[in-house]
Amino acid sequence: MSNAPRPTTDMARMKADLAEHGYGIFEGAIDPDTTAAIRDRVLEQAAAERRGNVVTSNVAVEPEDAVNQWVAFLPNKGKIHRALINNPHVLEIVRYVLGQDAILSEFSAHITWPDNEEMALHIDQWFMPQPMMPGEDYERPANAHRADRLCGDPVEANHPIPPPVVCNAMVAITDFTLENGATRLVPGSHLSGRNPAPDTDYDVTFAEAPAGSLVVWEGRTWHAASLNTGTTPRVGITTYWAAPFLRQLLNFTYGLRPEVTADLSDQERALMGFKPWSTYGTSDEFGADWARPGKDNVGELK
């Protein structure tokens, strides 16, 4: 696929690649010292979690794979990680795809280790309701199930399709190579309005990218992590973002450790969902700028 996106440092090119192909690769977004410090922290944490029998698999996307490793909920596991969600390139690209009030939905490391299983191609916004004609029956959105989606070919649809409502800006913390499990994607599949069928071969491209790059795909693009046939781990960090009306994949307001919550900047608190959006996310008083924890909320009054 000769015109598939290649790493670029040109923001206009990056946005054009996202619009045309559903993904792009932005090189040099994270400086080498920060990238190296995050790599060391993630690998140290990963080793300790394996020793400590922490659950490190992700059954939603890799049910068969006990080799690959997810280090979940990174803000609890080192302040250094927060540099990634404050990064101006990440924010500019994500806001280009989703708009200004996008919130962080997931923030975890995905380490593909040698001898892993192959992750199946998927889209991230599998839960999106399909456009329909007036009066047509519809799938009840609260009945949606990941394993039972509308599949088809990765070609441009000739009917209305949903817009992107999530966007994954994955940070290459090590180089992403053909050998070590670089994310593979199907260019143009974001315009198909369909999910990839299981166990089917499609024309994929591999997001080869030097460490410090962002591999960004929007919620409709077919993608997956790949086989690591090398000898060293591939480390990627998902900064995964969503429209502010969607439930976040990680429940930051509940799951952040108290000392981390206390240390967040206002920008970080807003990004993680502590700021109501058009009153969604309010914890007590409608119109309050920030959600309050239950211990500070009004209780039963007499």
Ligand SMILES: O=C(O)CCC(=O)C(=O)O
């Ligand atoms: O780790 C990767 O390369 C892809 C991860 C992925 O598919 C996902 O987070 O949905």
